[in-house]
Amino acid sequence: MIRLLYPGGKTKALTFSYDDGKIHDRRLVKLFNTHGLKATFHLNSGLLEHPGTISRQEAASLYDGHEVACHGVLHAFPSQLSNPALVREFLDDRIALEQCTGRFITGLSYAYGDHSPEVRAAAHAAGLLYARTVRSTGKFFPPADFLQWDPTCHHARALDEAALTDAFLEAPGDTYPMLYYIWGHSYEFERDHTWEQMESLCRRLAGRDDIWYVTNIDYYHYLQAARRLVYSAQGDRVYNPTGIKVWVCDNGLVRTV
Incomplete structure (x- = not known):
């Protein structure tokens, strides 16, 4: 029996996702860096430089070690835009963010969590590989579908319900590759006076040997490679047609393919 694992033979993954590019991202990035956690920051390129928002110049350096992704040029409701305007909202955001960061920008979170089959098609047409919703599971x-990537929860729930994090940390992780996906907005910590609670949560989740700390896009690429593995009819052999090393447990032996 061959079972999928995460890099390093880990059985669990943790990723964070934060929207809007507010100045409070500075403190959040520092917090993540202190604890060795990874996150994706979704920016509105047309709103950078606005009061309370980071600048284009700062975006190039602030998120070093993390992922920068799209959130729409102007944070418009996607379903209220015409098809041409919708594609521009996504594609122009990609272009602007790639220009100011020098990175490939291929991720998205839907503004207001607003999406539909037409919106998802536009995201795909704009070259976006995944898109996060706000529908917590x-x-x-x-x-199952990276263009409808539902998170585990908003950080407010993770802060209020210790049992959810307990369930993740205490699970044996020997049945399926687990993913804990937490999202939110950094300004909410300032507004709700929950910075200390967030720091406590980060300490709980950090430094675990069984957890892969990963950005959204790195998780996407790994899982897509894993889903392309070719198994023998009896399930006792596996072939990897991709260029990404994938970890598996093969009858109790942890190895790569």
């Missing part, structure tokens, strides 16, 4: 399953 309370579960730790990998996404």
